[in-house]
Structures are given as structure tokens and as C-alpha cells.
Amino acid sequence: MLHPPAPRERPTPPTLRRATADDLTAMATADGRGFGMHYTDTDIEDFRPLFDPDRFLLAQDPADGAKQDGPILGITGSFPFDVTLPGGTTLPAPGVTWVSVAVTHRRQGILRAMMEEQHRGFVADASAVSLLTASEGAIYGRFGYGIATVHRCVEISRRRAAFRPGAPDPGGVRQVDPHEARLLLPDIHRRWSALVPGALSRSETWWDNHMLDRESRRGGATALFYLVHDDGYASYRIERGDRTCQVAELVSVTEEAHAALWRVLLSLDLVETVARWSHPLDDPLQYLLADPRQVRTTRIRDGMWARILDVPAALSARRYAAELDVVLDVHDPFLELGGRFRLRGGPDGARCERLDAGGPSVAVDVTALGSLLFGGERAVTLARAGLLETDDPGALRRVDTAFLADRLPQHGTEF
Ligand SMILES: CC(C)(COP(=O)(O)OP(=O)(O)OC[C@H]1O[C@@H](n2cnc3c(N)ncnc32)[C@H](O)[C@@H]1OP(=O)(O)O)[C@@H](O)C(=O)NCCC(=O)NCCS
16 A cells, blocks of 8 residues: 655754855855856865855754854855946945755755845845845745846847948947956946946956956857957957857947947957847947847846845935835835835935825835836836736826936846
8 A cells, every 4th residue: 555755844944154264165066066067176266355254154954053064055145246226326235146055955945044144134234235146037036136137138140230321430449458458447347337227346356356267167269359448348259160259248338439349349350140148128239230120139138136125225325217205115025124115206316214104105015126226127017017006097107207217227247
């Protein structure tokens, strides 16, 4: 006779501890197993300058007590960024990273335990918003994250991508070696970040790591080439077999720099296809071409996700496209930091404060507020999905207009 298997015991919560500098090699092994990859000693040493152990939490089996050398069952960490808001103000924001749980211990609540501890820590540190990029789209909504930036992968058949007559041709681009690029790029990137909502700051240590360009990370393509203009830069590699130019990064502070850089990229003889995996949805390139259809979108992807931790601090920090006076009723089941808030804002500044009184309001899920914060999604779209609700269509229209930004947000830095 067959017996049903005995139900599995409810797992005990993991022990959580802060990482130490000595944990990095074991963390790399655990992270590699979690993501299905192997890190080399060079990978580990490359990462070490960015590793602040105080910002990393490790989960272990409670049976191992506080033993530092017990197997690592879970990891989460964060990088310190500043993020730009609509209007050009910035907020310090932790960028959650290195999230994984051992393949042998999944769906036992380890991620949830780590997220609770880590986000309580962010709140204790007075962070108004936290950020991440997600390996899978179904994981982080439950923790209050909403999609904040979206970008598209594009491919351009270079020989068919003629510029339209009269399109700007400002010139001023030169090719530089990685050493000169390391000197010139940070300032251009800083000026770009000040303009673009959602843009993340890069520290000098981050730049050192960003410029390493190890052969193992090139996927068989060449090392990076750098094009620099006074107000922009592009880095790219060539896949010689496919005759493809892969644009790794293109940053432009002015439209002149944007046009000048694309003019060079689309004139690379011996290249058939120019591909860019992080092209902004509102990039004007297609309107510089005689045939806009030549900028072919092959995929649209979410980029950065945002979670609001302090509603008044986050909403007061940004500027709004139009004057707004609204009561938001924020629903935050994970951290219970929601409630009713009055937001008064406009192009010159904003104030947001907690309210005790009742009255008409716009109910909003905290995930939707993360999508609205940088102006990347429209309130009317979120309302159609039931993530924003109000009996007052006028209030919804005003929220929709006020939260839009001059340009769509881009985070610009993978983490
Ligand atoms: C994603 C990952 C960290 C989840 O860890 P875990 O310990 O299994 O997660 P938990 O058991 O704590 O689950 C927490 C909740 O998330 C859900 N969940 C976890 N992983 C999920 C996934 N990949 N897709 C959808 N839901 C997921 C669980 O069902 C659970 O839901 P509930 O608590 O609301 O009922 C783990 O699967 C992993 O390491 N994956 C590979 C690496 C990776 O993708 N990391 C994320 C990088 S951004």
C-alpha cells in the first residue's frame, strides 16, 4: 500500500548576520551557485574595492549558531547610490544587490527574512527609497518594489540607416584610449546624471571597476572602443564574425553630442548592424533618420525597480510638472509604512506630510508609487490596472499630469 509522504517540517527561520571582509570568497562561491556561474579569483579581487561588508547580510542555518564558517544559505547586500529625481534633486538610495538563496534551501522563507531585516535597516538609516534590478519580474512586487525604468534593445541595419536631410551633423567626436576615457568620462556622466530622472551616481571606485573590461566579460567581442565629445561619450565593442557593433554605453548631455556620436556609430565601415541593449524608449535617434523604422526594437525590458520607504521624504524631494494638492492613501502591506499623506507640489518644490484625518483621497499601492516617483509610468495606466483608485477622475488626471517628467527615467548603471 502506498503511503503519502510525511509533510515536511516547517523550516526554522535562518540566522542572519552581517558579513565581514573575510567572507567574500565564500560569498562568491554561494552567489555563483545561486546564479549558476563560477567566479574566478580575478573576479573576486576586482569586486573587493566595492565590497563594504557592513552593507551585506548573510543567512545561515540556525544549527550553526553564530559560527562564521557555517555554510552561507542566503545573501543580500546594497551599494550606496545617489539617484536623480524629476527636477534635478537627488536622494541617497541603497541599491539592493547580490540577492541569492542556496539552491537546496529555496522557498523556505530565507529571502523574505533577509528582505525584512535589510529593509528595516534602510528605514533605520533614514533612506527614503531603495532600488534594485530584478532577475525575475515576479519576485519583488511583494516587497513593495515597482518598475521605475524601462529601456529597449534596438538593432539598426547600418547601411539602411541614412540620416534625414537637414539632420544635425555637429561633429566634434574623437576616439580615445581607455586611459583617457577613464579621465574624461566621469565628468560627462555626472552632468548627464544631473539631467536624467532615475540616473545613478558612480563613485571613483565604481568607475575603476566599470572600466576594467576583462576579456572574460566580452563574450568573444573586442575590447571596448571609446568615442568622446565635449558633452557625451559612447563605448562599444565589435563582434567581428557577425559584423556587429555592440554599443555598451551612450551618454549625451546635449542633443548635439547625441547626434554627433550616432553619426560616427552609424558610419562604421565593415559593420552591418549596430545594436544597443539599453536604448531609452524616448530616445530621438529614429527622428534623425530618413526611415525611422530602421531603429528596430527587438525587446522592451524593465530596468530599475524602486521601493518608497519614507513617503513624505521621497515625494517632497522631487519636482512636479504641474501644481498638485492631493491626499494619497498609500497601501504598504510588507513594511506597513503606508497611511494617508497630503502632497502639495509643483515645478518649484513640494511638501508632503502625514495626515490623520479622513476625506477623499487617491488610494495607491506602494509599488505604483515606486513606478510614479521618477515619472516612468503614467498614473492613468496604473489606475487601469487597479493599482491606483479614486472616485474623483479630476484628481487622477491631476496626479497623472503632475508626476510626469520632462524625459523618461533611465538608471544608466547596472548593479
Ligand atoms: C529569488 C530567490 C532569492 C528567492 O529566495 P527564496 O528563499 O526561495 O524566497 P522565499 O522562500 O523567501 O520566498 C519569498 C516569497 O517570494 C516568492 N518567490 C521567491 N522566488 C520567486 C520567484 N523566482 N518567482 C516568483 N516568486 C518567488 C515566494 O513564493 C514567497 O512568496 P510569499 O512569501 O509571498 O508567499 C532564489 O530563488 C534565488 O536565489 N534565485 C536565483 C538567483 C536570483 O534570481 N536572485 C535574485 C536576483 S535579483
